[in-house]
Amino acid sequence: MGGTHSLPASVASVVLLLACGNGSDGKIMGTMAASRASSFSAWSEPVSLGATINTSSNDQQATLSKDGLTLYFASNRPGSMPDATGARALDIWVAHRADIEAPWGEPVNLGAPINTPLSEFAPALSRDEHWLFFGSTNRPGGFGSADIWASWRDDVHDDFGWQEPVNLGSGINTPGFEGGPAYFENDELGVAELYYNHNDQPVNAGGDIFVSAQAADGSWGQGVPVAELNSTASDQRPSVNHSGLAIYIFSNRPGSMPDATGALPTDIWVSTRGSVLDPWSTPTNVGPPINSGLPEIHPFIFSHGRTEELYFGRTVPGSGNDLFVSRRIRVGQSAGP
Numbered sequence: 001m002g003g004t005h006s007l008p009a010s011v012a013s014v015v016l017l018l019a020c021g022n023g024s025d026g027k028i029m030g031t032m033a034a035s036r037a038s039s040f041s042a043w044s045e046p047v048s049l050g051a052t053i054n055t056s057s058n059d060q061q062a063t064l065s066k067d068g069l070t071l072y073f074a075s076n077r078p079g080s081m082p083d084a085t086g087a088r089a090l091d092i093w094v095a096h097r098a099d100i101e102a103p104w105g106e107p108v109n110l111g112a113p114i115n116t117p118l119s120e121f122a123p124a125l126s127r128d129e130h131w132l133f134f135g136s137t138n139r140p141g142g143f144g145s146a147d148i149w150a151s152w153r154d155d156v157h158d159d160f161g162w163q164e165p166v167n168l169g170s171g172i173n174t175p176g177f178e179g180g181p182a183y184f185e186n187d188e189l190g191v192a193e194l195y196y197n198h199n200d201q202p203v204n205a206g207g208d209i210f211v212s213a214q215a216a217d218g219s220w221g222q223g224v225p226v227a228e229l230n231s232t233a234s235d236q237r238p239s240v241n242h243s244g245l246a247i248y249i250f251s252n253r254p255g256s257m258p259d260a261t262g263a264l265p266t267d268i269w270v271s272t273r274g275s276v277l278d279p280w281s282t283p284t285n286v287g288p289p290i291n292s293g294l295p296e297i298h299p300f301i302f303s304h305g306r307t308e309e310l311y312f313g314r315t316v317p318g319s320g321n322d323l324f325v326s327r328r329i330r331v332g333q334s335a336g337p
Helices: 007-012 023-036
Strands: 059-064 070-075 091-096 120-125 131-137 146-152 177-184 193-199 208-213 235-240 246-251 267-272 296-304 307-316 320-329
Touching: 059 120, 059 296, 059 307, 059 320, 070 120, 091 120, 120 177, 131 177, 193 235, 208 235, 246 296, 267 296
Parallel strands: 146 177, 177 235, 235 296
Antiparallel strands: 059 070, 070 091, 120 131, 131 146, 177 193, 193 208, 235 246, 246 267, 296 307, 307 320
């Protein structure tokens, strides 16, 4: 595909899986999968991702590769591209580690064509890791204040092989704000879905969780609100776990932990379902130690072996927004990859 990888060819290259069996069979399979799911321990006390990842700048929106050794995130740290005013915009950065328990190495700016003097944020990888989805503000060729874009790479091990991003089109993007993409695909569902947050207004505060299904030609269908996940408050940045049976969002809906003034900051919430064909449950607050009365934002759920890890951002007084991780393990089993 190389550098001549155009929009029609790149979109058409994503071939969807056929649904296995009929809907009833699929629901039975999903229910069986849910029944096999183990109970987990409580979430551990969150720990910072460390001084190489967290700075006095705005560090947010973590996404990991399937093997857990590559971290993509957004930051306006020194080295980010300045905007027209000279201020540093959000760029997407990448860091690596030697193994699942090792510290993260020094992050590197992805550079062009992903990053521009505008803001790029909320990275998310496709299941096969050939596609990088992300949000970008006021990028030429967009529909509104912030749109969702995608870039293809031929080599899934090349963090700097991303091709010119393409806009995901009017099925997803509008004159308002779109961000927080989360790609989900599994054999049972039979189609790829993109969850994301949408706001009719051109601002990132507020809005609801939407989902779009991918058509056979690679285009994205009309996004629709996921009613059971949404509230009258701000509901943003969904993250679906590997099985598709849990989704995490952040929201300042009633039930969030109040701050020192009594106001409701954003918390991390979770919703579950019995199979990928079922509706989501009403979200519940994940509670402490993840939620704290400070703003917690941008969840990303990651599984490896018997362990689940929840990455998220927290606004730390005097330090801006930092990235944290909390771990839990299947009950009765030791931690580890």
